[in-house]
Amino acid sequence: MITTTRLSNGLTVIVEEMDHVESASYDVLIPGGLIVDDVATTGASLIFADLLGRGAGDMDSRQLSAAFDSAGIRHGEGVGMDRFSLSGSLVADKLRRAIELLALMIREPSLPDDEIPSIQSVMLQDIAALNDNPARKSMVELTKRYYPAPFNRSSLGEAEGISATTRTTITDLYRRYFVPQRAILSIAGKVRASEVFDWAEQYLGGWMGSSAELPRFGTIAPHRYYPLEVDSAQLQIVMAAPSVKFDEPAYYDGKVAVSLLGASMFGRLFVEVREKRGLCYSVYARHGATTSYGTITAYVGTTPERAQESLDVMLREFDGLRGSVTNEELARAKTNIKATLVMGEESPGSRASSNAGDWWLLGRIRPLSEIAAAIDAVSLASVDAFIERYPFRPCSILTLGRHALEVPAGVAG
Amino acid sequence: MKSQVHKHTLANGLTILGEVNPSNVSAAIGFFVKTGARDEVGVESGVSHFLEHMMFKGTPTRSAIDINFQLGNLGAQANAFTSEENTVYYAGIIPEHFSAMQELLTDMIRPALDPEEFAMEKKVILEEIALYQDRPHFFLFERAFKDYFGEHPAGNSVLGSHDSVSALTREQMKAYFDRRYSPSNMVLAATGNFSWEGFVADAEKMCGGWERYSVGRDTPPYSGKAVEHEFTRKNLSHAHAILIAPGGAAQDEERYALSLLSTVMGDSSGSRMYWDLIHKGLADSASVDSDERDGTGCFLAYVSSTPEQLDEVVKIARGILATPLDFTEDDLERAKSKIVSRIVLDGELPMGRLMALGLEWNYRRETTPLSEVIRRVRAVGRPDIERALIRFPLSDWAEYRLMPE
Numbered sequence: 001m002i003t004t005t006r007l008s009n010g011l012t013v014i015v016e017e018m019d020h021v022e023s024a025s026y027d028v029l030i031p032g033g034l035i036v037d038d039v040a041t042t043g044a045s046l047i048f049a050d051l052l053g054r055g056a057g058d059m060d061s062r063q064l065s066a067a068f069d070s071a072g073i074r075h076g077e078g079v080g081m082d083r084f085s086l087s088g089s090l091v092a093d094k095l096r097r098a099i100e101l102l103a104l105m106i107r108e109p110s111l112p113d114d115e116i117p118s119i120q121s122v123m124l125q126d127i128a129a130l131n132d133n134p135a136r137k138s139m140v141e142l143t144k145r146y147y148p149a150p151f152n153r154s155s156l157g158e159a160e161g162i163s164a165t166t167r168t169t170i171t172d173l174y175r176r177y178f179v180p181q182r183a184i185l186s187i188a189g190k191v192r193a194s195e196v197f198d199w200a201e202q203y204l205g206g207w208m209g210s211s212a213e214l215p216r217f218g219t220i221a222p223h224r225y226y227p228l229e230v231d232s233a234q235l236q237i238v239m240a241a242p243s244v245k246f247d248e249p250a251y252y253d254g255k256v257a258v259s260l261l262g263a264s265m266f267g268r269l270f271v272e273v274r275e276k277r278g279l280c281y282s283v284y285a286r287h288g289a290t291t292s293y294g295t296i297t298a299y300v301g302t303t304p305e306r307a308q309e310s311l312d313v314m315l316r317e318f319d320g321l322r323g324s325v326t327n328e329e330l331a332r333a334k335t336n337i338k339a340t341l342v343m344g345e346e347s348p349g350s351r352a353s354s355n356a357g358d359w360w361l362l363g364r365i366r367p368l369s370e371i372a373a374a375i376d377a378v379s380l381a382s383v384d385a386f387i388e389r390y391p392f393r394p395c396s397i398l399t400l401g402r403h404a405l406e407v408p409a410g411v412a413g
Numbered sequence: 414m415k416s417q418v419h420k421h422t423l424a425n426g427l428t429i430l431g432e433v434n435p436s437n438v439s440a441a442i443g444f445f446v447k448t449g450a451r452d453e454v455g456v457e458s459g460v461s462h463f464l465e466h467m468m469f470k471g472t473p474t475r476s477a478i479d480i481n482f483q484l485g486n487l488g489a490q491a492n493a494f495t496s497e498e499n500t501v502y503y504a505g506i507i508p509e510h511f512s513a514m515q516e517l518l519t520d521m522i523r524p525a526l527d528p529e530e531f532a533m534e535k536k537v538i539l540e541e542i543a544l545y546q547d548r549p550h551f552f553l554f555e556r557a558f559k560d561y562f563g564e565h566p567a568g569n570s571v572l573g574s575h576d577s578v579s580a581l582t583r584e585q586m587k588a589y590f591d592r593r594y595s596p597s598n599m600v601l602a603a604t605g606n607f608s609w610e611g612f613v614a615d616a617e618k619m620c621g622g623w624e625r626y627s628v629g630r631d632t633p634p635y636s637g638k639a640v641e642h643e644f645t646r647k648n649l650s651h652a653h654a655i656l657i658a659p660g661g662a663a664q665d666e667e668r669y670a671l672s673l674l675s676t677v678m679g680d681s682s683g684s685r686m687y688w689d690l691i692h693k694g695l696a697d698s699a700s701v702d703s704d705e706r707d708g709t710g711c712f713l714a715y716v717s718s719t720p721e722q723l724d725e726v727v728k729i730a731r732g733i734l735a736t737p738l739d740f741t742e743d744d745l746e747r748a749k750s751k752i753v754s755r756i757v758l759d760g761e762l763p764m765g766r767l768m769a770l771g772l773e774w775n776y777r778r779e780t781t782p783l784s785e786v787i788r789r790v791r792a793v794g795r796p797d798i799e800r801a802l803i804r805f806p807l808s809d810w811a812e813y814r815l816m817p818e
Contacts, residue, residue: 275477275481
């Protein structure tokens with residue numbers, strides 16, 4: 001059972017009681033993230049999130065770490081494009097302690113000046129190491145070119161911005177964005193909602209502040225082909241094109257259509273590129289959406305001499321989808337999306353994050369039956385209507401490898 | 414956690430294990446075959462993993478596409494993996510499709526090995542090998558283990574090389590299958606929301622006819638070697654190092670003590686490696702693991718940093734490894750809390766429980782309830798770690814580095 005309440009400071013608290021587990025998970029979402037960094041200090045938000053775990057209240061870094069570890073709480077503080085997130089999982093009888101520590105990190109972080117240089121050092125190393133992971137690098141590079149600033153930022157930050165960050169940058173981020181007004185605390189597991197609400201009020205009720213404006217999503221750049229040359233064993237091909245947003249009625253038409261192409265094992269890309277031609281190990285297409293934008297992304301990694309054929313086959317599959325989907329294929333894609341949803345039901349971690357995500361995007365939590373009904377309502381006609389509206393043409397394409405590929409006229413703008 | 418583990422053995426030696434939990438929303442099912450890279454001989458390098466792929470490429474009654482589509486129709490979350498010592502085929506499934514999933518999985522592991530599919534899948538494997546060539550960290554692990562274990566089979570490469578896989582024939586794969594996939598060399602396990610009686614009855618029907626033959630595995634001990642070796646690569650941005658010393662086997666009682674010791678020394682947070690290397694900004698990765706294998710094992714540390722800093726990072730890591738008893742009672746208790754919490758969290762989901770159950774059987778021919786595992790972790794004290802260190806002194810380290818050319 002899911003219960004929600006809103007504290008007087010604006011913090012929304014969501015609790016899902018799950019009796020069949022022994023554990024609990026929490027997820028806190030706070031508006032902010034990579035997009036709120038100043039251009040000159042891009043990546044400061046990452047340093048800020050790391051600093052949250054390095055001392056709070058009268059505990060220093062080691063004491064705070066020991067407090068979490070003693071209670072067996074696995075926790076992480078992270079940064080998304082438009083949010084800060086704090087998450088954790090634990091044996092449920094430690095939940096009160098978890099909320100207490102969480103509240104301390106949120107309300108009284110030490111943000112120690114003397115720990116900033118070491119965090120900067122690790123983050124600069126991570127940026128350098130991106131060159132040793134071409135699949136991830138290709139996605140970061142396409143994101144930079146496809147999305148409008150500041151929604152195009154690398155999840156690793158930028159070397160210059162990280163180096164330029166000072167404690168003042170960090171405390172400014174904290175003061176402006178770490179506020180309860182539009183924040184969410186989502187908890188799922190073997191817990192009692194009434195108890196959780198009491199603890200949330202006790203530890204987080206006094207947290208104060210109102211939200212600053214966040215940057216709005218602009219217009220995506222004109223589509224292009226971006227060939228990047230590096231000497232690697234495989235050539236990476238990534239593509240992106242606009243799609244339906246999360247809160248639009250056609251959302252599940254888009255999700256199903258992309259699953260028809262991109263699902264592992266039975267999607268058309270897997271069957272045509274990998275199974276029938278043996279061109280790659282990894283190929284997929286995914287649908288991602290917020291209430292501001294939706295995106296279809298596709299990926300294949302393949303050796304350079306087979307890259308052109310891989311790209312050609314993928315484009316052909318995208319082009320050939322409309323009007324060719326069978327009832328059996330449609331049923332398979334729908335079954336799969338629903339099965340993933342149902343299986344996610346039993347994990348406190350996935351429930352806490354899914355509830356938080358729904359609230360974040362919609363201001364409410366959709367019951368499973370509503371999502372299932374929306375998936376059931378997808379038909380061959382609605383899939384075709386979606387493809388007509390979002391034909392994946394033109395799209396942006398980026399390749400990273402030994403040579404550039406031939407992209408047919410009209411494909412990438 | 415109160416669930417009971419059921420066990421049944423078919424006449425042909427197939428072990429069937431199950432832990433039923435009706436409050437789970439789903440079930441998990443899998444075959445755990447006790448075979449992997451270490452069981453390959455000579456030209457077979459890479460065949461275990463290649464064969465794992467071929468299980469998805471058709472049976473006498475199903476084509477590859479039939480398998481893919483049926484997995485989709487069942488809404489199964491199915492996959493497989495191959496390691497040095499195990500090959501595992503598994504699926505998460507909703508209860509109403511459990512029986513159909515069991516039938517499909519059972520059919521899959523009696524593959525047709527169609528020559529055309531064999532040739533096609535070989536290309537996929539070669540792409541997978543190319544993919545890992547672009548991951549320096551993976552490259553170093555493979556090279557380091559190969560050198561460290563030398564002639565001992567524990568160092569065999571799971572993927573094999575471009576040349577070894579290119580040269581593999583269908584007949585060699587069939588011979589490997591016939592040698593290793595005896596029902597007596599595998600366990601069929603299920604966890605979560607399913608019927609034990611139905612599961613056993615179906616297994617009897619579907620697997621009872623499989624022919625039994627004896628399968629062995631040599632598990633020679635390995636005493637390790639202290640060497641230093643540096644590999645280099647072009648276009649490398651980051652430097653990596655692995656340190657390896659003899660450690661406990663999966664069958665050794667010391668495994669609980671060694672696991673706790675590795676958590677104290679090198680867990681991702683709050684460990685000695687974390688405080689001395691990552692927290693100080695010297696390394697971006699630093700970990701210690703007790704890698705327990707069949708009849709042998711090793712204790713290993715991994716670090717990565719800028720090429721300029723690697724000397725200093727390795728020196729600090731070696732300092733930590735040289736002083737394993739440098740921890741307090743509080744440090745040990747915190748490590749226990751972390752491990753216990755992980756056991757509870759992994760164990761409450763069918764897939765997490767399935768993996769623990771199947772792999773434990775392959776290594777120790779026993780099933781330990783989670784509550785007992787937790788009790789044993791909690792019972793470890795400093796004297797247990799001291800005793801483990803007498804047997805495994807962590808004094809002779811092999812060191813492997815990967816540096817830019």
